[in-house]
Amino acid sequence: GNSVTQMEGPVTLSEEAFLTINCTYTATGYPSLFWYVQYPGEGLQLLLKATKADDKGSNKGFEATYRKETTSFHLEKGSVQVSDSAVYFCALTHGSSNTGKLIFGQGTTLQVKP
């Protein structure tokens, strides 16, 4: 079935370090891919998305490229800030039909230290 796998956390970085959070997926058809962020005590916010191969989603300095050949959607940021500390979720929607259901990875906690 369809699934999303993220790298284990927590990821601890110093401010201004480079961030990569790996995400790979298994899906039939052509899923849409998303990154969501959950700040402490808050709900989920859409960070970025991509709907087809080679699309690059970007927002707030974060980027992710839809790589169909490696079934990946890794999240990157060139210089993290303390305010980026949060839980990051990679997710997909079924590609074969528009059921609207999101399938989430397990989440990766990012801690950025000053």
Place this chain on the structure above:
Amino acid sequence: SAVISQKPSRDICQRGTSLTIQCQVDSQVTMMFWYRQQPGQSLTLIATANQGSEATYESGFVIDKFPISRPNLTFSTLTVSNMSPEDSSIYLCSVGGEQRGYGYTFGSGTRLTVV
């Protein structure tokens, strides 16, 4: 994108009781989704609620435990029935997926603790 108002934001409930969570959307939407996020875990879809039809439940979730109402295109409720401490979680509603690739919007969540 749609704006969702979810309430209550948190509650502490006695075991054996029920809690109803409400989600109000500022625009008409076809599909609404209810998720559960257990402590330190990812999100799991409970059910999909379409207006005018029975909710569709995912494996492991049943209507008797999680009854859902969807009386119109802007509102839905989820009830957590006969609660036990294992039901302590964050419950979130979501809308979206109307068209391929559209983002999904989430409510701020209801943090439920059952004692």
